[in-house]
Amino acid sequence: MPMYQxxxxxxxxxxVDLPTCMxxxxxxxxxxxxxxxxxxxxxxxxxxxxxxxxxxxxxEILRRLYELKAAVDGLAKTVTTPDADLDATSLSSAPVMSAxxxxxxxxxxxxxxxxxxxxxxxxxxxxxxxLSLLVLHGLLCQRYSVLSTVHVHSSVxxxxxxxxxxLGPRHPDSYTRxxxxxxxxxxxxxxxxxxxxxxxxxMCPIExxxxxxxxxxxxxxxxxxxxxxxxxxDSWVDTAFFQLAEGGGKERAAVVRALxxxxxxxxxxxxxxxxxxxxxxxxxxxxxxxxxxxxPANVQRWLKGCQNLDTLACINPLLQ
Amino acid sequence: MxxxxxxxxxxxxxxxxxSKKALKKAQKEAEKAAKKAEKQAKLAAEQQxxxxxxxxxxxxxxxxxxxxxxxxxRVLVRVxxxxxxxxxxLIWVRARVHTSRAKGKQCFLVLRQQQFNVQALVAVGDRASxxxxxxxxxxxxxxxxxxxxMVRKVDQKIESCSxxxxxxxxxxxxxxxQAEPRLPLQLEDAVRPxxxxxxxxxxxxxxxxxxxxxVIDLRTTTSQAIFRLQSGVCxxxxxxxxxxxxxxxxxxxxxxxxxxxxxxxxxxxxFKTSAYLAQSPQLYKQMCICADFDKVFCVGPVFRAEDxxxxxxxxxxxxxxxxxxxxxxxxxxxxxxxDTMVQIFKGLRDRFQTEIQTVNKQYPSEPxxxxxxxxxxxxxxxxxxxxxxxxxxxxxxDLSTPNEKLLGRLVKEKYDTDFYVLDKYPLAVxxxxxxxxxxxxxxxxxxxxxxxxxxxxxxxxRIHDAQLLTERATHHNxxxxxxxxxxxxxxxxxxxxxxxxxxLERVTMLYLGLHNVRQTSMFPRDPxxxxx
Numbered sequence: 001m002p003m004y005q006x007x008x009x010x011x012x013x014x015x016v017d018l019p020t021c022m023x024x025x026x027x028x029x030x031x032x033x034x035x036x037x038x039x040x041x042x043x044x045x046x047x048x049x050x051x052x053x054x055x056x057x058x059x060e061i062l063r064r065l066y067e068l069k070a071a072v073d074g075l076a077k078t079v080t081t082p083d084a085d086l087d088a089t090s091l092s093s094a095p096v097m098s099a100x101x102x103x104x105x106x107x108x109x110x111x112x113x114x115x116x117x118x119x120x121x122x123x124x125x126x127x128x129x130x131l132s133l134l135v136l137h138g139l140l141c142q143r144y145s146v147l148s149t150v151h152v153h154s155s156v157x158x159x160x161x162x163x164x165x166x167l168g169p170r171h172p173d174s175y176t177r178x179x180x181x182x183x184x185x186x187x188x189x190x191x192x193x194x195x196x197x198x199x200x201x202x203m204c205p206i207e208x209x210x211x212x213x214x215x216x217x218x219x220x221x222x223x224x225x226x227x228x229x230x231x232x233x234d235s236w237v238d239t240a241f242f243q244l245a246e247g248g249g250k251e252r253a254a255v256v257r258a259l260x261x262x263x264x265x266x267x268x269x270x271x272x273x274x275x276x277x278x279x280x281x282x283x284x285x286x287x288x289x290x291x292x293x294x295x296p297a298n299v300q301r302w303l304k305g306c307q308n309l310d311t312l313a314c315i316n317p318l319l320q
Numbered sequence: 321m322x323x324x325x326x327x328x329x330x331x332x333x334x335x336x337x338x339s340k341k342a343l344k345k346a347q348k349e350a351e352k353a354a355k356k357a358e359k360q361a362k363l364a365a366e367q368q369x370x371x372x373x374x375x376x377x378x379x380x381x382x383x384x385x386x387x388x389x390x391x392x393x394r395v396l397v398r399v400x401x402x403x404x405x406x407x408x409x410l411i412w413v414r415a416r417v418h419t420s421r422a423k424g425k426q427c428f429l430v431l432r433q434q435q436f437n438v439q440a441l442v443a444v445g446d447r448a449s450x451x452x453x454x455x456x457x458x459x460x461x462x463x464x465x466x467x468x469x470m471v472r473k474v475d476q477k478i479e480s481c482s483x484x485x486x487x488x489x490x491x492x493x494x495x496x497x498q499a500e501p502r503l504p505l506q507l508e509d510a511v512r513p514x515x516x517x518x519x520x521x522x523x524x525x526x527x528x529x530x531x532x533x534x535v536i537d538l539r540t541t542t543s544q545a546i547f548r549l550q551s552g553v554c555x556x557x558x559x560x561x562x563x564x565x566x567x568x569x570x571x572x573x574x575x576x577x578x579x580x581x582x583x584x585x586x587x588x589x590x591f592k593t594s595a596y597l598a599q600s601p602q603l604y605k606q607m608c609i610c611a612d613f614d615k616v617f618c619v620g621p622v623f624r625a626e627d628x629x630x631x632x633x634x635x636x637x638x639x640x641x642x643x644x645x646x647x648x649x650x651x652x653x654x655x656x657x658x659d660t661m662v663q664i665f666k667g668l669r670d671r672f673q674t675e676i677q678t679v680n681k682q683y684p685s686e687p688x689x690x691x692x693x694x695x696x697x698x699x700x701x702x703x704x705x706x707x708x709x710x711x712x713x714x715x716x717x718d719l720s721t722p723n724e725k726l727l728g729r730l731v732k733e734k735y736d737t738d739f740y741v742l743d744k745y746p747l748a749v750x751x752x753x754x755x756x757x758x759x760x761x762x763x764x765x766x767x768x769x770x771x772x773x774x775x776x777x778x779x780x781x782r783i784h785d786a787q788l789l790t791e792r793a794t795h796h797n798x799x800x801x802x803x804x805x806x807x808x809x810x811x812x813x814x815x816x817x818x819x820x821x822x823x824l825e826r827v828t829m830l831y832l833g834l835h836n837v838r839q840t841s842m843f844p845r846d847p848x849x850x851x852x
């Protein structure tokens with residue numbers, strides 16, 4: 001049943017004097033021929049053999065697609081759950097910590113080198129210099145050959161010279177970028193939150209000093225291998241940035257107490273070695289102006305230990 | 321013969337209608353004459369009355385042409401200086417009539433001086449008569465007038481004028497130079513942002529009309545701002561380089577041999593032979609270096625006979641060229657050039673903010689961003705970035721214009737800068753005098769600088785050794801006879817040097833984010849335009 005009917009605007013029976021000089025086409029307005037194909041099928045009960053062949057071909061394609069889907073599903077099962085039979089309880093007792101920290105392979109960490117210098121670009125606001133990242137930069141330089149450059153973006157009128165020199169003296173080979181394994185480009189820019197850009201087409205920018213610190217710590221192997229210690233370290237990183245750096249006085253005091261308690265249990269915050277947690281917490285404490293003298297005993301000892309490390313020496317000029 | 325016959329036939333037909341027609345005609349004429357007489361009487365009466373009661377007769381009029389008849393000590397105040405501090409002072413102003421609008425017993429004028437304008441008012445009162453208002457209303461747009469007026473503060477800001485807090489109450493007005501009543505283009509139309517005109521059914525003026533009537537087009541606020549900023553670019557370029565110890569030199573523009581190969585040069589007749597217009601002052605800059613000037617720059621016209629009608633090519637443009645001797649590494653020169661550019665950008669950002677805003681009103685664009693020190697990438701890095709973005713190209717292939725643009729976008733995405741240097745181009749795509757890279761013969765000590773993804777400078781360390789230069793020239797199949805003078809200038813000891821040149825128009829265009837270099841060339845020359 002059609003929805004509604006409309007009278008034809010022009011009758012199909014208009015006689016038109018057609019020129020004879022060209023080829024002829026059937027009248028498309030004429031009613032008599034329309035839908036003839038289906039009508040014929042219904043009336044005669046016979047189907048056009050061409051249509052039948054088409055139907056068969058489509059069925060065949062669908063069948064093959066189903067087969068393919070089944071095959072892929074089977075493969076996916078074996079791929080997505082590779083260690084389904086691994087015993088979770090054995091994880092913590094695994095002697096991961098004893099594994100030696102070998103120099104991480106940049107290709108495996110950052111993806112294949114395409115001939116371009118792998119340049120880590122960090123946009124930081126000069127009003128809050130990212131101390132922890134400067135420490136991590138120092139560690140990167142120990143491990144790889146790093147081309148470090150500092151720029152000032154046009155959104156910032158000027159920056160003090162100590163910020164321009166915060167990555168240390170210029171590398172003597174800095175005229176050939178290709179000789180370096182890694183680039184570390186620090187741009188002082190008017191950004192609300194610290195931002196890191198690495199591979200623009202494949203990776204979205206990383207925001208926040210804590211997250212960038214995590215990224216860099218993986219390149220220098222500062223992250224504990226033991227999953228439990230890694231989780232602990234991770235949680236301290238969050239605490240440091242959300243409660244020490246951005247929190248109020250009360251929050252800060254609470255964190256210092258918690259640090260004191262944690263440091264009573266061991267020399268470092270997470271595990272038996274210096275980890276990202278120590279670097280980040282120490283930097284945040286020093287940046288907020290906490291002096292070693294006013295802190296509780298364990299924190300005092302730990303903070304002094306941190307400050308005596310070579311790796312943290314680079315932030316001293318910025319603290320004055 | 322035939323003509324007369326035809327005429328005769330026509331007359332015969334007319335004869336019949338003659339009497340009726342003539343009657344009507346006579347009647348009409350009589351009516352007309354009556355009307356005319358009436359009008360004339362009225363006019364005469366009016367004139368009489370005006371002559372009688374126009375007490376303000378000598379407070380307005382068309383001044384005789386200024387032929388320096390007398391030297392008046394009258395102080396003319398700039399429109400720009402009309403601020404509330406000047407309120408209630410009687411001052412003289414010379415300005416153009418931007419618009420005028422009569423409304424009964426008063427007439428509002430907007431007086432313009434360059435990019436500044438102010439509202440002025442003539443109203444019937446004890447200082448102005450009805451006739452004076454009428455006269456003011458009839459002054460054609462763009463005429464230059466001298467106005468004596470009282471500065472008055474206004475209660476409500478005048479949004480349409482640059483001087484928003486005051487208006488002028490005119491007491492005398494004299495036309496100094498009258499504009500023809502029909503303007504080839506309206507200033508309001510010429511500054512209307514693209515797209516806005518289409519929506520509201522208003523006119524915008526197309527590029528060619530603007531360029532054909534450049535004198536009027538240059539009066540618009542946008543053009544005023546563009547060329548003030550361009551003058552700033554030149555000024556900053558000179559100041560920065562002079563401070564760095566550079567010497568400004570002048571080089572000849574008529575030369576005997578084409579400087580960069582034979583193509584793209586204009587030939588001019590030179591007495592009995594022919595000469596060429598200089599494509600670049602490069603050879604002369606280099607000769608100055610060989611003559612121990614150490615660091616030189618020059619500002620002057622450069623000619624290119626390229627038949628390309630694109631948004632960024634002109635056949636004559638202003639080149640700002642730098643050449644500099646260095647100690648050990650050509651990056652000393654890159655650092656010098658990029659620092660000069662950064663100083664220019666900073667100067668423009670700090671000193672020309674109003675101009676930038678004015679241009680942005682008509683041609684909106686993002687503010688120009690840059691890094692200090694300037695970002696330097698290497699060619700291979702650029703190629704790798706392009707490949708990562710899906711472009712297929714060879715290692716030693718030159719960048720095509722679309723690829724340059726794309727690379728500009730990629731660099732901006734990552735480093736957020738509109739200005740960067742691409743260093744170490746493949747040797748194969750550079751001119752013969754380019755110094756090859758010491759470690760890899762595929763590459764060279766050459767660089768391009770980009771603004772908003774478009775090349776603005778192309779430069780290199782030049783070969784300063786006659787023997788190597790000869791080798792490279794032979795490699796490029798260049799006739800050694802033709803460049804003998806050039807090669808010879810390096811035979812008597814030459815310091816290592818590098819340099820480059822930028823186009824003033826292109827830099828202005830790209831800094832402002834405009835889309836056509838003709839907008840930033842005062843009287844542009846391209847393959848299709850030689851006038852005005």
